[in-house]
Amino acid sequence: MSKICCCSKDLLAGQDEKIQKLFRSYSKGEENALIPILQETQGIYGYLPKPILYLTSEYLHIPIGKIYGVATFYNQFRLKPVGKYLIQVCAGTACHVRGGGLILQALESELGIKAGETTQSGLFTLSTVACLGACSMAPVVTIDGDFHGRLQPKEVVKLLRDYEMKE
Numbered sequence: 403m404s405k406i407c408c409c410s411k412d413l414l415a416g417q418d419e420k421i422q423k424l425f426r427s428y429s430k431g432e433e434n435a436l437i438p439i440l441q442e443t444q445g446i447y448g449y450l451p452k453p454i455l456y457l458t459s460e461y462l463h464i465p466i467g468k469i470y471g472v473a474t475f476y477n478q479f480r481l482k483p484v485g486k487y488l489i490q491v492c493a494g495t496a497c498h499v500r501g502g503g504l505i506l507q508a509l510e511s512e513l514g515i516k517a518g519e520t521t522q523s524g525l526f527t528l529s530t531v532a533c534l535g536a537c538s539m540a541p542v543v544t545i546d547g548d549f550h551g552r553l554q555p556k557e558v559v560k561l562l563r564d565y566e567m568k569e
């Protein structure tokens with residue numbers, strides 16, 4: 403990764419057009435822009451690329467350590483690229499008491515990865531979230547944004563195979 407010099411004429415030179423537009427919509431040193439910039443960066447890339455975090459640090463005059471602190475504190479941010487299908491397993495209380503842990507185990511076993519990882523094929527990323535806001539359907543999983551509720555481990559494995567078949 404190239405180091406971004408704080409005294410360069412234009413920090414944004416050479417950056418992707420969408421990133422230039424994003425940063426130019428905020429003022430240099432505007433600390434309150436940190437969360438919106440991180441959210442919009444993730445909207446562009448699907449995760450927060452390291453060079454963009456360094457650029458954010460330079461642009462907003464916020465130490466890189468603080469930026470990593472924010473990016474790792476909030477569940478919504480990802481520091482690694484995600485697979486084509488993002489699987490979110492609810493780990494909230496309602497889902498937990500209705501077997502959410504068994505759903506997660508079934509997915510980990512079927513995919514051969516742990517929560518927070520992406521399959522080698524790049525097809526699936528497995529993650530857990532605190533509550534998906536559909537507790538009456540517990541246990542709940544979303545795949546590519548689609549909700550699947552009242553699942554049994556066997557059913558979630560079948561779902562996974564349906565997505566694989568699409569490929």
Ligand code: FES
Binds near residue numbers: 493494542
């Ligand atoms: S606890 Fe799982 S959706 Fe709320």
